Amino acid sequence: MADVKKELRIGMVGYKFMGKAHSHAFRDVSFYFDPKVEPVLQAICGRQEEDLKQAAEKMGWNSYETDWRKLIERDDIDLIDIVTPNNSHAEIAIAAAKAGKHVFCEKPLALTLEQSKEMLKAVQENGVIHMINHNYRxxxxxxxxxxxxxxxxxxxxxxxxxxxxxxxxxxxxxxxxxxxxxxxxxxxxxxxxxxxxxxxxxxxxxxxxxxxxxxxxxxxxxxxxxxxxxxxxxxxxxxxxxxxxxxxxxxxxxxxxxxxxxxxxxxxxxxxxxxxxxxxxxxxxxxxxxxxxxxxxxxxxxxxxxxxxxxxxxxxxxxxxxxxxxxxxxxxxxGYEHTFINLVTELLNGVAEGYNPLPNFEDGVxxxxxxxxxxxxxxxxxxxxxxxxxx
Missing domain, CATH: 3.30.360.10 (Dihydrodipicolinate Reductase; domain 2)
Structure with a gap:
């Protein structure tokens, strides 16, 4: 009997353009690759509840939240995926790292270099895996x-x-x-x-x-x-x-x-x-x-x-x-969507084996x-x- 693969429960903040690309990657990665952990689309977060509910159903998320702070507080979330506009990246990522969540963040890492450095410091001090989405690599x-x-x-x-x-x-x-x-x-x-x-x-x-x-x-x-x-x-x-x-x-x-x-x-x-x-x-x-x-x-x-x-x-x-x-x-x-799948494979394996895949927050800085x-x-x-x- 095959071993049951450990799950990585994803909480994603944002759900539009990049939310669609990231959701697709998490859903399809195990179809093409054999990542060392299995991603679970646990919860998605956004401000407009009716639109959010429809997005959650369409993209296959198990639940949703309208406050990203509640998402981070949840015990059934292992990794926070940030696909929001740039001005919220730093606050969400730092809070997620302090809560012991791994962090995957859209580019650019933050509004400023100083904010980017603060994000890097937070993930390093809290020992969580971190990666930035430069999918064209x-x-x-x-x-x-x-x-x-x-x-x-x-x-x-x-x-x-x-x-x-x-x-x-x-x-x-x-x-x-x-x-x-x-x-x-x-x-x-x-x-x-x-x-x-x-x-x-x-x-x-x-x-x-x-x-x-x-x-x-x-x-x-x-x-x-x-x-x-x-x-x-x-x-x-x-x-x-x-x-x-x-x-x-x-x-x-x-x-x-x-x-x-x-x-x-x-x-x-x-x-x-x-x-x-x-x-x-x-x-x-x-x-x-x-x-x-x-x-x-x-x-x-x-x-x-x-x-x-x-x-x-x-x-x-x-x-x-x-x-x-x-x-x-x-x-x-x-196509374009497969660059995200390739990147997510590295992210999942990094979390499973305890190393930071590239590109990560150091690259973001x-x-x-x-x-x-x-x-x-x-x-x-x-x-x-x-x-x-x-x-």
């Missing part, structure tokens, strides 16, 4: 790129080029949703989009040494929002409110290993729905990846035969590609330091060293 193609780089196939890294381009707020009449409210989001495209590019660059290339950049807001005022969900919203009146976050972020960077990088994040790149792209050039070769074609990794090697040189496209769906073997036969592509350094540079028009902010 867990595309098999990105994992394959990491493998090639770590094996030295690209040699010394020279350049990193990262773009994260969207266009969903280009209409000046698009309302002032929470992602455009500094008190709630902390920043605009910079913290929402560039945070992913920063994390991918750190994962693939290494730590940032210094940065210089600019932030720009193109539309200074927008209609006051009546309701919003995900990346959409509706305006209630003809009243306008001030936009206090950036519409675009552009910066250059130097890495500790000598590589240099250029980074651009914007919500004003027409025709780009989710253009998350990265290119890395080394002495022996290059790689390119585009989230909108996430199964493919473009690879170039300098020592290819003359006349046949150029980028080749690797469809990273074969069993030898990281995570891909858990899904379908080669060429039967996977380092990413926040780069974000804040760019903001400082935009204000001072000077280079900012990352180490100075981490002291």
């Amino acid at each position: 867990f595309s098999p193609a990105i994992q394959m790129a990491k493998k090639l780089i770590d094996e030295g196939r690209l040699g010394k890294i020279y350049h990193v080029r990262a773009l994260y381009l969207q266009d969903w707020i280009m209409d000046p009449q698009f309302p002032l949703v929470w992602r455009l409210n500094k008190d709630i989001s902390g920043s605009g495209s910079h913290g929402d989009l560039a945070a992913h590019s920063i994390d991918l660059a750190r994962f693939l290339v290494g730590e940032f040494e210094e940065v210089t950049g600019i932030l720009e807001t193109f539309i200074k005022e927008r209609p006051i929002v009546e309701s919003s969900s995900g990346l959409s919203g509706s305006a209630s009146t003809d009243k306008f409110g001030k936009v206090e976050v950036d519409d675009a972020s552009v910066f250059i960077a130097r890495f500790e290993n000598g590589a240099i990088g250029t980074f651009e994040a914007t919500r004003f790149a027409g025709g780009n729905r989710n253009g998350n792209r990265i290119e890395i050039n080394g002495e022996k070769g290059s790689i390119r990846w585009d989230m909108e074609n996430m199964n493919n990794l473009e690879v170039y090697f300098h020592d290819d035969e003359p006349g046949l040189q150029g980028f080749r496209t690797i469809n990273c769906t074969e069993e030898l590609h990281p995570y891909a073997g858990a899904y379908w036969p080669a060429g039967h592509i996977i 380092r990413n926040a330091a780069v974000l804040e350094a760019v903001e400082q540079s935009s204000q001072t028009k000077q280079w900012v060293r990352i180490a100075d902010l981490l002291e």
Whole structure:
């Protein structure tokens, strides 16, 4: 008779865009993988009870709470999953850690670097497992790129080029949703989009040494929002409110290993729905990846035969590609949702075995330091060293 697998009872705060993605990952992870603990969708939390009740039923949660404090107090919850707007991350995560709950948190980790450091301190002092959701790391193609780089196939890294381009707020009449409210989001495209590019660059290339950049807001005022969900919203009146976050972020960077990088994040790149792209050039070769074609990794090697040189496209769906073997036969592509499943596998195994999988709150702090350094540079028009902010 097979051993009964230990359960990990999840309590999730929030239930919309990321709540749907996280719920799906917890529900499906054991279908594809064999995590060392079995996730149980124990309770979900939100403020609008009727909407919350419907979400709980649709996504398969056993119960719900309308106060996250009550969720944390429950004895039948082992891990708190935070998918709320950015301004509540720190308070919930710190309270959860003090209650002895493991913590899984959406990015960016908090509104500020200082809050991020407080969150890291709380999980460390209370000995709980912690992880931040940078799911793009867990595309098999990105994992394959990491493998090639770590094996030295690209040699010394020279350049990193990262773009994260969207266009969903280009209409000046698009309302002032929470992602455009500094008190709630902390920043605009910079913290929402560039945070992913920063994390991918750190994962693939290494730590940032210094940065210089600019932030720009193109539309200074927008209609006051009546309701919003995900990346959409509706305006209630003809009243306008001030936009206090950036519409675009552009910066250059130097890495500790000598590589240099250029980074651009914007919500004003027409025709780009989710253009998350990265290119890395080394002495022996290059790689390119585009989230909108996430199964493919473009690879170039300098020592290819003359006349046949150029980028080749690797469809990273074969069993030898990281995570891909858990899904379908080669060429039967996977999607955005599977990056969350891959990440959740690592989270569950980390909890089972008592180690902090990557990326965790330490990564969240380092990413926040780069974000804040760019903001400082935009204000001072000077280079900012990352180490100075981490002291």
